[in-house]
Amino acid sequence: MSNFVSVASDNGVAVVTIDNPPVNALSFHVRKPLYEALAALRDDPAAKAIVIACAGRTFVAGADITEFGKPLEQPELRAIIALLETIAKPTVAAIHGTALGGGLELALGCHFRVTDHGAKLGLPEVKLGLLPGGGGTVRLPRLVGAAKALGMIVSGTPISASEAKTASLVDSVFDGDLLAQTVRFASEMASRGEAFVPVRDRNNRLAETDLAAFDAQAADLARKARGLEAPLACAEAVRNAITLPFDAALAAERQLFLKLVSGDQSRAQRHLFFAEREAAKIPGKDVQKRKIARVGIIGAGTMGGGIAMAFANGGFPVTLLETSAEPLQRGLATIEKNYAVSVSRGSLTEEAKQKRLGLFKASTDYADLADCDLIVEAVFEDMAVKKEVFGKVDGVARPGAILATNTSYLDVNEIAASTSRPRDMLGLHFFSPANIMKLLEIVRAEKTAPDALATVTDLARRIGKVPVVVGVCHGFVGNRMLAARGAENEFLLLEGAAPSEVDKAFTDFGWPMGPFQMGDLAGLDISWRNRKARGLTAAIADTLCEQGRFGQKTGRGWYRYDSGAREPVADPDVEALIRTKAADLGIAQRNIGPDEILERTLYPLVNEGAKILEEGIAARASDIDVVWVNGYGFPIGKGGPMFWAGLQGAAKIVERLEYWHRQTGRPVFEPAPALRRFAVTGSWESVPNG
Numbered sequence: 001m002s003n004f005v006s007v008a009s010d011n012g013v014a015v016v017t018i019d020n021p022p023v024n025a026l027s028f029h030v031r032k033p034l035y036e037a038l039a040a041l042r043d044d045p046a047a048k049a050i051v052i053a054c055a056g057r058t059f060v061a062g063a064d065i066t067e068f069g070k071p072l073e074q075p076e077l078r079a080i081i082a083l084l085e086t087i088a089k090p091t092v093a094a095i096h097g098t099a100l101g102g103g104l105e106l107a108l109g110c111h112f113r114v115t116d117h118g119a120k121l122g123l124p125e126v127k128l129g130l131l132p133g134g135g136g137t138v139r140l141p142r143l144v145g146a147a148k149a150l151g152m153i154v155s156g157t158p159i160s161a162s163e164a165k166t167a168s169l170v171d172s173v174f175d176g177d178l179l180a181q182t183v184r185f186a187s188e189m190a191s192r193g194e195a196f197v198p199v200r201d202r203n204n205r206l207a208e209t210d211l212a213a214f215d216a217q218a219a220d221l222a223r224k225a226r227g228l229e230a231p232l233a234c235a236e237a238v239r240n241a242i243t244l245p246f247d248a249a250l251a252a253e254r255q256l257f258l259k260l261v262s263g264d265q266s267r268a269q270r271h272l273f274f275a276e277r278e279a280a281k282i283p284g285k286d287v288q289k290r291k292i293a294r295v296g297i298i299g300a301g302t303m304g305g306g307i308a309m310a311f312a313n314g315g316f317p318v319t320l321l322e323t324s325a326e327p328l329q330r331g332l333a334t335i336e337k338n339y340a341v342s343v344s345r346g347s348l349t350e351e352a353k354q355k356r357l358g359l360f361k362a363s364t365d366y367a368d369l370a371d372c373d374l375i376v377e378a379v380f381e382d383m384a385v386k387k388e389v390f391g392k393v394d395g396v397a398r399p400g401a402i403l404a405t406n407t408s409y410l411d412v413n414e415i416a417a418s419t420s421r422p423r424d425m426l427g428l429h430f431f432s433p434a435n436i437m438k439l440l441e442i443v444r445a446e447k448t449a450p451d452a453l454a455t456v457t458d459l460a461r462r463i464g465k466v467p468v469v470v471g472v473c474h475g476f477v478g479n480r481m482l483a484a485r486g487a488e489n490e491f492l493l494l495e496g497a498a499p500s501e502v503d504k505a506f507t508d509f510g511w512p513m514g515p516f517q518m519g520d521l522a523g524l525d526i527s528w529r530n531r532k533a534r535g536l537t538a539a540i541a542d543t544l545c546e547q548g549r550f551g552q553k554t555g556r557g558w559y560r561y562d563s564g565a566r567e568p569v570a571d572p573d574v575e576a577l578i579r580t581k582a583a584d585l586g587i588a589q590r591n592i593g594p595d596e597i598l599e600r601t602l603y604p605l606v607n608e609g610a611k612i613l614e615e616g617i618a619a620r621a622s623d624i625d626v627v628w629v630n631g632y633g634f635p636i637g638k639g640g641p642m643f644w645a646g647l648q649g650a651a652k653i654v655e656r657l658e659y660w661h662r663q664t665g666r667p668v669f670e671p672a673p674a675l676r677r678f679a680v681t682g683s684w685e686s687v688p689n690g
Ligand code: 3HC
Pocket: 022, 023, 025, 061, 062, 063, 064, 065, 066, 077, 098, 100, 101, 102, 103, 105, 124, 125, 128, 131, 132, 133, 134, 136, 274, 277, 278
């Protein structure tokens, strides 16, 4: 029939197979033959039941995301599902892999859904700034109830086959050959001779809904949406399913979908979906990868412990090395405690915890690193210490082992040059807490071998990280841009903005927190130490540190944290200190509004990104977006700084930077040539890279 949809008969059961690698997305070239096949089978007396199955690694993983934002070619998914619901003979979806988005909606158009044990089912559209647009918000609650459907649709998190069975989303979970069992199941249903009720007409679960409880649940979710439109639209659509007749709720879902799909937030989130996958594509990626079976971690402090957990969570045996028994035991105890917290929260079973702890081997002897295929160093941020560590590693590591440093700022080329094997050396810059944060900056040094780079990029995805390859410079992509974002922070205070006003401008923009709250959380002493090491000063922050105000950990920082509270409270002492410093420096104070705060912090952020791009430190603008969304909490609905620059209008950014440059003379405001070029062409791809 078609290369993408085929029909075969098995004992009178028609098996329709979709074959559109890699994830069987419902592209136009699938929808058309699928519609035609189902229309023909509906009227074919030889077919007593219909099974919809997929070839390859998964059931349909959704609509084809690349088609969004373009004119939709008919038939659309909704028409296929409507057609399915006119079929009187039993229809069954045979689900393996993932039934996501439009894939699950297609399955909801069938009378029955059956799966194998590994299947996952979900409606992740919200993660693309959308809501399910193929009837998912109207049909799912009819099977699993409104409360469960709301949770699934607003979180976008898929559920397992067994959970789906318990929730009545699937009818059977089969052992063994899924297709053979499904055909048997379909045949049995056909032999019953019953008229099966389509999901659209199953109203019992919905009738039981406690609307007040539903509204309370929806209000709670709305509070967490932080300016994103899609979660609110999801909740509204599921509420419609409860309060409106089926067709009216379906039509309302359509309207909400159309509004979201053409909006900036969904465009931004779709951009990020592809950007994350693009970031993992590096030149020479198809080289033979090195084998990684065991990972060595040097240093069991904040980062080393988290990195070790990240690898153990991914199933890798790890060797954790410290200078002596005492820090080693302390590190291991923290790791155990972290796993115990996960168990107490119900996100990890006791059995899984034991299994992960069983992967740890602890040591104080470098010789124990000899069987490691990757060795990650996370010791003090000090060049001499790092060189000493790699000197010892050089003496024991097996030939071909990959050597990595987790340094935040140091020159990876210099560390590599101190070893006899610079081709095996690179940076793996994890973010804190390393077992949780998704971003991994992979630092390519001058001599890093392509196969070493390709190996760790693959490995990163295997341990659930989002890898971005970056070049060597002070702070790489993320921390270098963070410094540019923060360059005006103290000036803003001296000129009259309160820390809480700056932080509020940030949270209103969509950041999880502002720079001063962030500083208090991270500890002001860390940047103080860094400044001192580099001979730099900060008028206000240095004084706070001299007063022992290190942030949350000392109960005082930019804010007060009374009796161990985590909520910041504005501190009149800090405000007085700022006024005194301004007077000392002869700076007149005035009102500073949120627009100015954002201009003087976010435009330099974008500008630094442009410099990073033109220097070739990042390969693509979208890589920079991936760094900022996954590592620093840039709001996903704005797509990352470089995407947002397009929304904001680069010409306006250039103009305002020029204005502030004239006012202050500070280099952070000097527009980068790459930004000027972007302002003319509207495309970051037009910027010479490196
Ligand atoms: N449309 C188009 N391309 C898709 C796609 C989709 N729905 N899902 C995945 N792809 C592409 C990826 O871009 C990637 O392409 P590349 O190799 O050229 O980079 C390739 O398929 C493989 O994807 P992954 O690298 O992500 O493969 P994994 O095996 O790691 O993950 C997956 C598989 C879990 C299915 C993951 O791809 C995924 O989560 N996909 C998106 C699922 C989704 O969001 N579905 C809802 C779509 S919206 C919708 O259905 C609207 C409807 O309600 C009307």
